[in-house]
Amino acid sequence: MATKGLIIARDLVVGYGTDPVCAPVSVAVTEGTALGVVGPNGAGKSTVLQTMVGLLAPISGSVQFDGRDVDEREAGFRRDVATVLDDDAFFPSLTGQEHLLLTARGHGVDAAEDVVAAEIAEFGLQDRADALPSALSSGQRRRLALAAAFVRPARLLVLDEPERRLDTRMRRRLAERLREEVADGLTVVFASHDPEFLATLARRVLIVGDDACRLTGPAEAVAALHEG
Numbered sequence: 001m002a003t004k005g006l007i008i009a010r011d012l013v014v015g016y017g018t019d020p021v022c023a024p025v026s027v028a029v030t031e032g033t034a035l036g037v038v039g040p041n042g043a044g045k046s047t048v049l050q051t052m053v054g055l056l057a058p059i060s061g062s063v064q065f066d067g068r069d070v071d072e073r074e075a076g077f078r079r080d081v082a083t084v085l086d087d088d089a090f091f092p093s094l095t096g097q098e099h100l101l102l103t104a105r106g107h108g109v110d111a112a113e114d115v116v117a118a119e120i121a122e123f124g125l126q127d128r129a130d131a132l133p134s135a136l137s138s139g140q141r142r143r144l145a146l147a148a149a150f151v152r153p154a155r156l157l158v159l160d161e162p163e164r165r166l167d168t169r170m171r172r173r174l175a176e177r178l179r180e181e182v183a184d185g186l187t188v189v190f191a192s193h194d195p196e197f198l199a200t201l202a203r204r205v206l207i208v209g210d211d212a213c214r215l216t217g218p219a220e221a222v223a224a225l226h227e228g
């Protein structure tokens with residue numbers, strides 16, 4: 001059983017109502033490491049991530065962040081944990097740039113304008129920074145959602161299929177960027193269907209299944225993804 005880590009799930013049963021969507025999860029994610037989460041469509045990856053960040057209540061078991069039960073309404077938890085689970089979670093009347101500035105300033109970032117400008121460039125949004133989210137392509141919205149996670153400080157970043165709708169170049173860049181952030185101490189938990197993303201970033205991988213959720217190394221998980 002997992003005992004040490006920034007975020008720890010213990011015998012965590014996740015699902016909707018009283019119906020579990022997968023086998024129980026026990027995992028501890030050490031600070032400054034990345035955990036990949038894999039499994040076929042509908043296996044329960046998103047449900048596990050949402051439960052780990054307190055958006056869904058566990059059916060049973062527990063999740064602790066930094067030694068305390070997860071409560072996403074707590075200011076400290078919201079300050080320390082950034083998520084990119086759903087890229088439609090934008091203020092509809094704010095431009096991309098305004099959304100990023102609000103996020104950065106809300107988190108007390110110094111020189112917010114410079115930080116936002118750097119992430120707009122990093123995510124290739126210079127030409128569309130003044131557009132409303134509804135006027136962006138789905139890939140641009142995805143980039144904006146990811147940029148929002150980087151304009152603010154965080155100890156834990158939770159990403160649901162970060163590679164989704166990104167072109168190959170941006171996908172590789174993002175995986176490398178995340179790897180650098182992890183080397184600098186960030187903890188990352190991410191679900192993915194992309195073997196390259198997984199191999200670049202994950203030190204350990206949780207394979208989500210009906211009969212068991214088990215931990216493995218990235219090589220075995222990548223082989224499993226290639227087998228489909």
Ligand SMILES: Nc1ncnc2c1ncn2[C@@H]1O[C@H](COP(=O)(O)OP(=O)(O)OP(=O)(O)O)[C@@H](O)[C@H]1O
Pocket residue numbers: 016021039040041042043044045046047048
């Ligand atoms: N709001 C909900 N209410 C009831 N069941 C749901 C709800 N959301 C998802 N499910 C079901 O829970 C199961 C797990 O879904 P989940 O989205 O966690 O899978 P996933 O592993 O992330 O899949 P994918 O790879 O397709 O994104 C699926 O059978 C799905 O249909």
